Amino acid sequence: MELRVQIVDPPAYTPPYDRALCAALARAGVEVELVTTRFPYGPVTPADGYRVSELFYPRAARLAAGSAARRPLRFAEHLPGMLRLRSHAAGADLVHLQWLSVPTLDRFVLPPRPRVLTVHDPPPSRERERARLRSLLRRMDAVITHTDEGARRLREVGADPRRVHRVPHGSFDHLTRQRDERPLPDELAAVEGPVILCFGLVRPYKGVDILLEAFRELEGAELWVVGMPRMSLAPLRELADRCRSPVRFVPRFITDPEIPAYFRRADLVALPYRAVEQSGVLYTALAFGKPIVASAVGGLAEIGEREGALRLVPAADPAALAAALAELLAEPGARRALAAAARAAASGPHSWDSVAERTVAVYDAVLGGGSRR
Numbered sequence: 545m546e547l548r549v550q551i552v553d554p555p556a557y558t559p560p561y562d563r564a565l566c567a568a569l570a571r572a573g574v575e576v577e578l579v580t581t582r583f584p585y586g587p588v589t590p591a592d593g594y595r596v597s598e599l600f601y602p603r604a605a606r607l608a609a610g611s612a613a614r615r616p617l618r619f620a621e622h623l624p625g626m627l628r629l630r631s632h633a634a635g636a637d638l639v640h641l642q643w644l645s646v647p648t649l650d651r652f653v654l655p656p657r658p659r660v661l662t663v664h665d666p667p668p669s670r671e672r673e674r675a676r677l678r679s680l681l682r683r684m685d686a687v688i689t690h691t692d693e694g695a696r697r698l699r700e701v702g703a704d705p706r707r708v709h710r711v712p713h714g715s716f717d718h719l720t721r722q723r724d725e726r727p728l729p730d731e732l733a734a735v736e737g738p739v740i741l742c743f744g745l746v747r748p749y750k751g752v753d754i755l756l757e758a759f760r761e762l763e764g765a766e767l768w769v770v771g772m773p774r775m776s777l778a779p780l781r782e783l784a785d786r787c788r789s790p791v792r793f794v795p796r797f798i799t800d801p802e803i804p805a806y807f808r809r810a811d812l813v814a815l816p817y818r819a820v821e822q823s824g825v826l827y828t829a830l831a832f833g834k835p836i837v838a839s840a841v842g843g844l845a846e847i848g849e850r851e852g853a854l855r856l857v858p859a860a861d862p863a864a865l866a867a868a869l870a871e872l873l874a875e876p877g878a879r880r881a882l883a884a885a886a887r888a889a890a891s892g893p894h895s896w897d898s899v900a901e902r903t904v905a906v907y908d909a910v911l912g913g914g915s916r917r
Contacts, residue, residue, distance in 0.1 A: 586799035
């Protein structure tokens with residue numbers, strides 16, 4: 545009998561991850577349904593071999609992303625959506641939760657077991673929040689994390705070690721083969737020299753200020769800071785004004801059809817995070833076979849050490865970051881070696897077919913080995 549699984553992301557926090565996982569599971573012979581809401585920022589990858597049910601926030605989803613009414617309406621619609629999920633999940637053999645919008649509440653209205661949860665973020669530091677996470681983890685039949693460090697942290701919080709499974713994050717290779725790719729804006733397409741790309745939502749933990757300090761004395765390249773700001777750009781622009789070489793900001797959400805042009809153009813991708821467990825930007829850069837310079841934190845450090853696909857530098861160290869950027873800009877051979885390691889990681893342990901195989905193994909463990917019969 546074919547295994548029936550629901551992948552659940554109520555707030556649509558990670559459509560690229562959700563949809564890549566669903567497509568890979570479908571290729572592996574699983575009957576998959578993605579249960580989510582409409583993504584408000586642009587087009588998403590079409591469903592490939594699986595169904596999509598936009599069960600959550602039906603009225604809020606009609607509002608523009610920046611609408612002041614969107615947040616309170618989503619809050620009002622949340623509990624009814626979770627209750628709908630409870631009955632909707634009766635058609636599945638297993639529910640695999642990716643995100644929970646209100647974990648404090650959601651742990652009491654979860655769909656029927658068996659349940660699997662992927663923990664994408666590091667555990668909180670405050671004990672009260674850690675206690676809530678422990679309560680949530682006890683309600684799961686299996687917990688997936690992407691790294692050994694993530695598994696260790698979950699065990700520290702109090703997760704049952706027998707229920708914690710490491711399944712690597714997949715590279716976003718679907719972005720490399722889109723039919724509707726869009727070119728760079730004319731002013732960026734005209735740039736001729738090397739480009740360092742800093743991509744994704746601009747938030748304090750991303751360390752863009754650290755990158756700008758590192759870039760301050762570098763010459764012979766441009767730095768592009770591309771992505772929607774979730775903080776004031778004023779202090780970052782002040783740092784950019786002190787740099788010897790050009791810094792360009794593209795302060796908006798970049799849709800999937802636009803992403804390939806930025807990554808194909810980049811000579812280096814910089815991930816100067818202060819702290820992070822995982823990064824979708826990392827798995828995009830791996831898919832495009834780009835040399836990557838990253839802080840030695842969380843899952844980034846593990847991939848750098850395990851796969852050799854990243855040049856690692858200490859976190860929050862502009863001098864070390866500047867030295868690594870300067871060295872790689874000056875040595876094409878070193879960039880080619882990192883790029884080759886990135887491609888090998890993307891096609892090997894971080895391929896979605898490999899991720900799907902390991903995910904199905906988790907499902908089999910939860911269901912007692914009978915899911916594929």
